[in-house]
Amino acid sequence: MSAGIIELDHLWTQFGTQIVHRDISLTVHQGEVLSLVGGSGSGKTTMLRQMLGLERPARGEVRVFGQSLHHGDPEDLRRLRNRWGVLFQEGALFSALSVYDNVALPLREMKTLDNELIHDLVMLKLGMVGIEQHHANKMPAELSGGMVKRIALARALALEPELLFLDEPTAGLDPDRSESFVNLVSELRRELDLTVVMVTHDLDTLVALSDRVAVLADQQLIALGSVLEIAGLTHKFICNFFQGERGQRALEAVKDLVADINAQRPGRRGLEQQGG
Numbered sequence: 001m002s003a004g005i006i007e008l009d010h011l012w013t014q015f016g017t018q019i020v021h022r023d024i025s026l027t028v029h030q031g032e033v034l035s036l037v038g039g040s041g042s043g044k045t046t047m048l049r050q051m052l053g054l055e056r057p058a059r060g061e062v063r064v065f066g067q068s069l070h071h072g073d074p075e076d077l078r079r080l081r082n083r084w085g086v087l088f089q090e091g092a093l094f095s096a097l098s099v100y101d102n103v104a105l106p107l108r109e110m111k112t113l114d115n116e117l118i119h120d121l122v123m124l125k126l127g128m129v130g131i132e133q134h135h136a137n138k139m140p141a142e143l144s145g146g147m148v149k150r151i152a153l154a155r156a157l158a159l160e161p162e163l164l165f166l167d168e169p170t171a172g173l174d175p176d177r178s179e180s181f182v183n184l185v186s187e188l189r190r191e192l193d194l195t196v197v198m199v200t201h202d203l204d205t206l207v208a209l210s211d212r213v214a215v216l217a218d219q220q221l222i223a224l225g226s227v228l229e230i231a232g233l234t235h236k237f238i239c240n241f242f243q244g245e246r247g248q249r250a251l252e253a254v255k256d257l258v259a260d261i262n263a264q265r266p267g268r269r270g271l272e273q274q275g276g
Ligand SMILES: Nc1ncnc2c1ncn2[C@@H]1O[C@H](COP(=O)(O)OP(=O)(O)O)[C@@H](O)[C@H]1O
Pocket: 015, 020, 038, 039, 040, 041, 042, 043, 044, 045, 046, 047
């Protein structure tokens, strides 16, 4: 957990006169799940888009796998894109394409794989996310929200990425489906040795998956640490976020978990508190 897979280096973001990010630096380490949290409008989605090379910061630099996203050769950026998968919150699947064609899409775009191999890979990926083969010819509208998320995950993993981006992966799912999706991500990240960057405001998802949480507020990265470390801070956004029965329940669960982990693995990374 030492190499920087993603490095934000003194990042500034500005739209017109509005400053969204003020001099933010952040490193995402190999193999970790890093969650981005912050109030509505704090710049989470924008930061994710910057990590994907879809948005250019006003100042500063974003490097992924050591490569600058905004100063490099477009061909290098294209190659880089094959090393990550993205699960967007909206439009998780193309509604006009079958399940099969959705998952096959990134494989076909490679233009180097024959149909037989694509078929085998699609079935393999569907199996990995717990979708039975007979669903392959269905259209997204025929499926439950939980299935759509799983298939979108299969598509995001189609090119066997090292890095996975999740934008509100459990938004809109009922608690059971949400929990089973979280368990799936948790299994896959271990099996596939993934590094994950996730935006979420769901506390159960946050607690269940995050190794570290980055908190955006006041245009800055106000805190970076484990869920438990973050929950102990007194910033207004953080207090509101963890307040209430649901937050408290999630925290109790993570306290038990952390106690177990600490018993097995002393010397966890300490809290890094930044800015104000
Ligand atoms: N393309 C854009 N043009 C102008 N303003 C934008 C644009 N994208 C985002 N913003 C503004 O930047 C701020 C952060 O947006 P966003 O990253 O979507 O926040 P979050 O995902 O944390 O809710 C918001 O005030 C939003 O209105």
